[in-house]
Structures are given as C-alpha cells and as structure tokens.
Amino acid sequence: MQGVDPAWLPEGAFRPIGTRRTLIRGTGPLVDTVYGEVAEACGRFGGEIVRNDPDLLLELTGDDDSEAFTYGRRDSCTTVTASGGAGLLYGFFHVVRLGEAAFTGSCETATFQPQLARRMLDHWDNVDVHPVMGQVERGYAGGSLFWADGRARGDLERVRAYGRLLAACGINALAVNNVNVHAAEARLLTDRLGEVVDIAGALRPYGIRTHLSVTFAAPMVLGGLATADPLDEGVRAWWAEAVRRVYGAIPDFGGFVVKADSEGQPGPFAYGRTHADGANMLAAALEPYGGTVHWRAFVYDHRQDWRDRTTDRARAAYDHFVPLDGEFADNAVLQVKHGPMDFQVREPVSPLIGAMPGTRLAVELQATQEYTGQQRHVCWLGPMWGEVLRFRPEEGASVGELARGGLVAVSNVGDDPFWTGHPLAQANLYTFGRLAWQPDAEPLTVLDEWIRLTFPDAPARLVAGLHAVLDGSWATYEKYTAPLGVGFMVQPGHHYGPSVDGYEYSPWGTYHFADRDGVGVDRSVASGTGYAGQYGKAWASVYESPDTCPDELLLFFHHMAYGHMLKSGRTVIQHIYDTHFEGVEEVEAAREVWGSLAGLVEPARHARVAELFDEQLRGAREWRDQVNSYFFRKSGVPDARGRIIY
Secondary structure, eight states, X not given: OTTSOOTTOOGGGGHHHHTSEEEEEOOSHHHHHHHHHHXXXXXXXXXXXXXXXXXXXXXXXXXXXXXXXEEEEXXXXXXXXXXXXXXXXXXXXXXXXXXXXXXXXXXXXXXXXOSOSOEEEEOOEEEEEETTTEEETTOOSSSOSSEETTEEOSOOHHHHHHHHHHHHHTOOEEEOSOSSOOHHHHGGGTTTHHHHHHHHXXXXXXXOEEEEEOOTTHHHHTTOOSOOOTTOHHHHHHHHHHHHHHHHHOTTOOEEEEOOSSTTOOOGGGGTOOHHHHHHHXXXXXXXXXXXXXXXXXXXXXXXXXXXXXOOGGGHXXXXXXXXXXXXXXXXXXXXXSSSSSSOSSOOOXXXXXXXTTSOEEEEEEOSOTTTTTTTSOOOOHHHHHHHHHOOSSSSOOHHHHOTTEXXXXXXXXXXXXXXXXXXXXXXXXXXXXXXXXXXXXXXXXHHHHHHHHSTTOOHHHHHHHHHHHTTHHHHHHHHSSOTTXXXXXXXXXXXXXXXXXXXXXXXXXXXXXXXXXXXXOOOTTTSOSGGXXXXXXXXXXXXXXXXXXXGGHHHHOOEETTOBOTTSSBHHHHHHHHHHHHHHHHHHHHHHHHHTGGGSOHHHHHHHHHHHHHHHHHHHHHHHHHHHHHHHHHOOOOTTOOOOO
C-alpha cells in the first residue's frame, strides 16, 4: 500500500516463492487467498503457477476447519498439504518465513499446528473520539484502523492488509472495539451492525474471525428493557434475538468480549448475580452458532481508601472468581491478565491461572505499551511474555498449557504509517502472534524471524545491531523505571513518565508505601494482605519470605528496609541507584548503535526511530533523576559511588 510500511511482509520476503514454479490444488475462499498471494509474487519476480513439475506444491486435501499443515521437501519439490483452508494459508506463510531455505536440500515431512486454538487481539478502539481517551484508548500509533469521524472507515484496504499481517504470524481472531463500551460502540450490536459486517468482510480472506465488545447493559441501553438481570427471561430473550441477527449478517462471527463490574462498567453485581451468571447468559445465546464469550476477570475496587492496608487490589481477581470455578459454560472463556495488577513492567504471574481447573482461561497480555514506554521507548516484550508462558503455577502444566481458552493481547496498532508508532514495536505484535501459536517457543528465535522478514537480505551488521537494540530492551526499561516489582510510579491518567507518588494517595489501589525506613507492599500471609497465600503451596512458600522471594519481585511481596541486602550483594537502596544509572547508560548505548545503522535501514524508518530514541533518552534521564532523588530524600542514604543525585 502506498505510504504504508510493509512491516514483516515486504516484497523481498516473497522473492523465494515468486521465482519458483508453484502448483496449487484445492478450492475455497482461503485457497483463493493463497492463490492470489502466489500469483502476485510470481508476477513480480518472474515465477509461474503451473499444472505439473512444480518447485512448490500447495495442496488442500479436505474441507474442514483444521489449522494444521504438513511441510516437507524431497525430489527438489517443497510440499505443503492441509485438510483445511486455514491450514494451507498458515503453511504458505511458513514457506515465506523460511525463505530460500524452503527450497534447498531435503526435509522429512512434519506436521505443524497451533498449540492454542484462539489467538486473539483486542482493539481498544472507540467509534467516536473520547474526550479523555481519544480514538484509541491506551493507543500510541495514531487513530483507529477501523473507525474515523464517528463511523467505519469507507476504504477498508488497510484493514485487509492488517489481516494479512496477522495471518502471517498466526493470529486468527480480533475484537474491533473498546472493552469500555460507550454509546456509539454499543449500537454496533444492533442498528450499526452493517459497519461490523464490512470490517469482517475485509478480515475474512485471511482467516480472522471478528468479535465485538458489548456492554452488559445492552438490553436497557439498546432494547429499552427495565433490567439487564442475567436470569430474567426477557433479558435472555433479547440477547438471543440480538445474537441471531448478528450471525445472520456475519456467519463466522467469533463472539463477544465483556468487561463487567469493572472500573464503572455495568455488570451482574447490580442484580445480586455472579459473574458466572452473566457470562453463561451470553454463552447460551452464542452457543447455537459456535460463538464464545470472553469474560474479563479484571474486577476490583477502584474506589479504595489508601489508608486501608488490608484491602489489596492484587487479591481481587482470585477472590472474585476462584469460588466460581466449574460454574462457567464450556463456551465462556474467563480472560485473565497475566499479572494481578495491570500490565506492569514486572509482576508475578496471576495466581488465578492454575487455580481454576474447571474453567477455560485465556491469558491476556498487552502489546500496546501503556506502562512500558508507550511506543516512544524501545521495549521488546518477548522475554517477559516468554517468562510468563513458561511459568508453572504448580508442578505440571505451564501457563501456556493452562491457557485453554487462548492467548489474547491488547493491540498496539493504529493508522500510523508504521502501524505501531515506533517501527521497532512491530516486533512485539509479531512476537505475540508466534508465541500464541507456540507458547513455549524461544522468543529470540521469533525475533530472528521478524528480523529476517522485515529486513530481507540484511547484512550481518544490521542483524547484530537490531539484536543489540532489542534483545535487552525490556530489562533496560525495567532498570530506569519502578524497581524490584513495586510497579506504577507513573504520571496519573495518561501513565507516561515518572511520578513516584502519583498514585500513592489515590483510590486505585496502586501503592508502594515508601517511608523513611523502607519501601514495598507486605503481601505475606504472616503479616500482610495474604496475597502470597493465593498461590499453590510451592510458590506461596517462595513468595512468603524475603529470604526466598526473587529479588525482581521483592518489593511487590514485601516492605523492605533500604539497607536490606539483596541476593545480588547490593542493598535495596544501592540497587535503586545503580539500576537507574545503568538503565540510562544502556539507552545511550542503544541510541548510538541505532545511529550507526543509518545506511542500512530505509531512511524514513531510521529517522523515526532516531527521533524516538532522543525522547527515550530524555525520558530515561527524567526517570533516573526523579526516582533516585525521591529515595535519597526519603532514606537519607547517599549513593555509595558518589554520583549526582538531586
């Protein structure tokens, strides 16, 4: 598309296929998509679609919904077979990822299939521009891909291009509107459904199923009913009819996303009902059509008294939902944030994951960088997500294996020419898709894929430079922001930049309790909020004591004296000073590396990243100076190395 960055699907990525002879067998909409991709590549690079003697055989062998495919190479022919159109599409993109390696040597036939059936993005996009949150809530990449001027965009070519990018990394589902459903978004379920039909049509050629976020109060807001009680027969009938109309217009509609009884959104608590009652009402309406309701577990008291140290926001999801285990319908998925708070740079894995064996859980990540630099700072989240997905709440299954309802991320995409605002933030979106396909994949291997696709034929110096900038960027960001898992310390509202006490006396439950003696939240069972006891026995024991709690989470679980000696051999206060100086130095080094790549990267992309590195360095210095000064003034302990602290 003119003026839009091709991201990880530049023309050069298709050269290996486009110079070969390809035979395509099978029929169906997704086979047609594959045919169009191959035909375009061949037209550009001189290859051809043939009837015999191919270099590449792409064959549909059945007519089912399977996403699996087989891949192999023998007798100078690379072969991809699949029993479903989606499998053939994913097999085609597998060949694209392999590049020339797909056409050399020989390879025994192997089967590839996603470990998770639902691999989904939630877009927090508003139809109308919100006076506070804008067009995209927590969005840092321009406006919405789907909505502009209070309606669906008339030209959906870019939405189709977006679906193509998502299919290439394995994503198969998408919610098109904000979980905080306002008046305009609510009507997408009824009189404005035609706009959703058009968006779904643009995404369908790449196997993306469209979902809607809906308000729990829809029967009242849209239907004129006096109640939204999930056990009321009139309410249930209203939802059944609404769902019938949706599937009449969008037969492959995926289902609903619901935020209820959370941060002011309506929900079943108003009627003395449980979240299982609410979710199951919607599940019953969707079940005849194969739809799913994603019910978010982000439920807590956002009007907390900061003086009350017994109430702990971190406990809330577990306390609300674990008693309901086994009560949710089979097509009701409980969508759980990966940590107990709110997508901080460092959090423990939510104890809810692993504590509800009788419930389908989806794990929710955040690709949009609300608390990790807002796509103005380089922060590749692959290492964080890899740690989360490999974590084992108890002996046995990992988080990636427990996510039977799928993996979901809040999208980081907007109408910016580079899709994600910061061009290097594209790596987060790609990494999410590949980890959703295979949660135990090595993130650095995925990053290598992204680099090979995004920068075809990149010289070794460019590859090394990209790794130098990206590999440790999450750790760098953590160093110059909130220390040792304590979280937040951000400017209230927009959440960009430091404000150590910004939320300390607020009702949001996001405290650090720093005083003259120490810092951190006591979440032990013995003397604190008891949150540590929500974990299985092994992890509860680890987190209960400062002696065994990992350093990187120490202040999340314990209030510690500034002079406490960490396992690293540094005191808490010296760790704070050292890491904030180190973080800034690492940003300076990464900025210098990026500058050295000027002749190896497309000029507009290089200039955008260089400009953002200037802002990142400014921001990192501000974080360093505010955090270090704050804790020096609280503790009175000087930096052992005599550096400038204000």
